[in-house]
Amino acid sequence: MAEARTARAAAESSWLASLLDDLGQIADRALDRHLRLAVTGLRRSGKTVFTTALVHHLLDGRGLPFLAAVHEGRYRGARLLPVRGVEAFPYERYLTALASDPPTWPRPTERLFRLALAIRFATTNPILRPLQPIQELVLEIVDYPGEWLLDLPLLESSFESFAEEAFALAETPPRAAVAREWLELARSLDQTGPADAEAIDALVRAYRAYLVACQERLQLAFVVPGRFVHPGELEDHPALRFAPLPPAPTRSGSLRAAVVEAFERYRAEVVRRFWEDHVRGFDRQIVLVDLLTALNLGPAHFADTQRALERIAGTFRYGSSGLLARLFAPRIDRVLFAASKADHVAPSQHAALKQLLEILVAPAGRAARFEGLVPEFLAIAALRSTDVVRTEHDGQLLSCVRGRLAEDGRETVLFPGEIPPELPEPEDWTSGRFRFRAFAPRRLRPGVPGQHVRLDQALEFLIGDKLR
Numbered sequence: 001m002a003e004a005r006t007a008r009a010a011a012e013s014s015w016l017a018s019l020l021d022d023l024g025q026i027a028d029r030a031l032d033r034h035l036r037l038a039v040t041g042l043r044r045s046g047k048t049v050f051t052t053a054l055v056h057h058l059l060d061g062r063g064l065p066f067l068a069a070v071h072e073g074r075y076r077g078a079r080l081l082p083v084r085g086v087e088a089f090p091y092e093r094y095l096t097a098l099a100s101d102p103p104t105w106p107r108p109t110e111r112l113f114r115l116a117l118a119i120r121f122a123t124t125n126p127i128l129r130p131l132q133p134i135q136e137l138v139l140e141i142v143d144y145p146g147e148w149l150l151d152l153p154l155l156e157s158s159f160e161s162f163a164e165e166a167f168a169l170a171e172t173p174p175r176a177a178v179a180r181e182w183l184e185l186a187r188s189l190d191q192t193g194p195a196d197a198e199a200i201d202a203l204v205r206a207y208r209a210y211l212v213a214c215q216e217r218l219q220l221a222f223v224v225p226g227r228f229v230h231p232g233e234l235e236d237h238p239a240l241r242f243a244p245l246p247p248a249p250t251r252s253g254s255l256r257a258a259v260v261e262a263f264e265r266y267r268a269e270v271v272r273r274f275w276e277d278h279v280r281g282f283d284r285q286i287v288l289v290d291l292l293t294a295l296n297l298g299p300a301h302f303a304d305t306q307r308a309l310e311r312i313a314g315t316f317r318y319g320s321s322g323l324l325a326r327l328f329a330p331r332i333d334r335v336l337f338a339a340s341k342a343d344h345v346a347p348s349q350h351a352a353l354k355q356l357l358e359i360l361v362a363p364a365g366r367a368a369r370f371e372g373l374v375p376e377f378l379a380i381a382a383l384r385s386t387d388v389v390r391t392e393h394d395g396q397l398l399s400c401v402r403g404r405l406a407e408d409g410r411e412t413v414l415f416p417g418e419i420p421p422e423l424p425e426p427e428d429w430t431s432g433r434f435r436f437r438a439f440a441p442r443r444l445r446p447g448v449p450g451q452h453v454r455l456d457q458a459l460e461f462l463i464g465d466k467l468r
C-alpha cells in the first residue's frame with residue numbers, strides 16, 4: 001500500500017518534472033534560446049565522428065576560429081545536459097575511442113541519438129546586454145540515419161507506385177544480380193489466395209535479404225524502405241511485414257490485402273511517426289555526404305548516391321508546401337550539405353569537392369531555395385587525420401597527403417588524385433582515376449588547433465546567428 005503510494009508519488013513527480021521540462025523548453029524556444037540541430041547522412045558518411053568532434057570542440061571552447069562568438073571573445077563555454085525520452089548519444093564512449101592512444105574510429109550504429117548542450121556567450125544584442133550580458137543557448141543535436149529520410153516520399157505514394165519503383169530498380173544492374181530469388185518468389189506467389197502467414201514471412205525474408213545484399217554486398221546507397229536492413233527496435237514489428245508485389249486487384253482477406261495493410265501501417269506508424277516526432281521539430285539540418293567513397297565505387301554507385309542525395313534534398317522542399325507541410329509545417333530554415341572526410345584529399349581539391357556536391361544536389365537544392373530555404377555547401381573533415389606534403393614529380397609540384405592508412409596503420413605519403421569539379425565523364429571512370437584511401441584517426445585532444453577542416457565554418461552557418 002505504502003509502496004504503491006510512493007511509486008505513484010514518484011511517477012507523479014517525474015511526470016511533473018517532465019512537464020516543467022517541456023514548459024521550460026517551450027519558453028526557451030519562444031525566446032530563441034533553444035535550437036534543434038539535426039545531423040544526418042547515409043551510413044558511414046561521418047555523422048558519429050562529426051557529432052563527437054563538434055561536441056568536443058564546443059566543450060573545449062578552442063580551435064574554432066571561424067565561429068564568430070569565439071573569434072570575438074564572447075564564447076564562455078558549454079556543458080552537457082541530461083537527455084530524457086530517447087537514447088542519448090554516447091558521447092563519452094565515442095570520445096574515448098577517438099582520444100585513446102592509439103585512437104580508433106567509433107563503431108557503426110544505425111539509430112537515432114539525441115544530445116543536448118548548454119552554451120554560454122556574451123550577447124551583442126543592445127537590449128539584452130545591459131540586463132543580462134551572458135546568455136545561454138540550449139543546443140539539441142539529433143543524429144539519425146539518412147536512410148530514414150529516403151522513406152518520407154512514401155507518405156505521398158501508393159503501394160502500387162512503391163512496388164513499381166522497387167521492381168524497376170531490381171530489374172536493372174547492379175541490383176539485378178542479387179534480386180533473382182526475391183523476384184521469382186514475388187512473381188510466383190498467389191496474391192489472391194488467403195493471407196497465409198508463412199508465405200508472407202518467406203516473401204518478406206527474401207525481400208529483406210535482397211535489400212541487405214544491395215547495401216552490404218553491392219554497397220549501394222539508395223536502399224528503401226529505410227528500416228528494412230537495420231530495423232533496430234522495429235525488428236518483428238508487424239508494419240515491416242510487406243514487400244513489393246506485381247500489379248493485381250486487392251481482394252479483402254487475400255495475401256495481397258495483408259501485405260498492403262502492413263505497407264499502410266509502415267507509412268503511418270513508422271514513416272509518419274518519424275516525421276511527427278522528429279523531422280517536424282528540427283530547426284537546422286546538416287547532411288553529410290561521403291563523395292570520395294561514391295567516386296571510388298564507380299559510375300553505377302555514383303549514380304545511386306546521386307539518386308539518394310536528390311531524394312534526401314527533396315525532403316526539404318516540404319519546408320513550406322506539399323502534403324507534409326500542410327500536415328505538419330516543419331520549420332527547418334537552414335540546410336548545410338557537407339562533403340565529409342575532406343582530409344582524404346589535399347586542400348587544393350576542396351573547392352572541386354564542394355562544387356561536385358553542389359552539382360549533385362543542384363536540382364533539389366534549387367527547389368529548396370525556391371521554398372525560402374537557403375542550402376549551403378562545404379567540404380569538411382570533422383577529424384583531420386592527414387597533413388599536406390608537397391612533392392615534385394617529373395618537374396610537377398604535387399600536393400600529397402600524409403597519414404596512417406586505415407587498413408594497416410602504416411604511415412604513408414600518397415597522391416590521392418583529383419576530384420572532378422563536374423560530373424565525371426565516361427572516360428574518367430575507365431582510367432582508374434578514383435582511388436581515394438581511408439585513413440586511421442589522429443588523436444582528438446583538447447586545446448590543439450587545426451584538428452578539423454572547416455568544422456567551425458559549418459558551426460557558424462548552423463548556429464552562429466543564435467550566439468549573437
Ligand SMILES: Nc1nc2c(ncn2[C@@H]2O[C@H](COP(=O)(O)OP(=O)(O)O)[C@@H](O)[C@H]2O)c(=O)[nH]1
Nearest residue numbers: 043044045046047048049105341381382383385
Ligand atoms: N579521415 C577522416 N575520416 C573520417 C572522418 N569522419 C568519418 N571518417 C571515416 O568514416 C567512417 C564512418 O564515420 P561515422 O561517423 O561512424 O559514420 P556514420 O555511420 O555516418 O555515423 C569512420 O569510421 C572513418 O573511417 C573525418 O573527418 N576524417
Ligand SMILES: [Mg+2]
Nearest residue numbers: 047048108109
Ligand atoms: Mg553513426
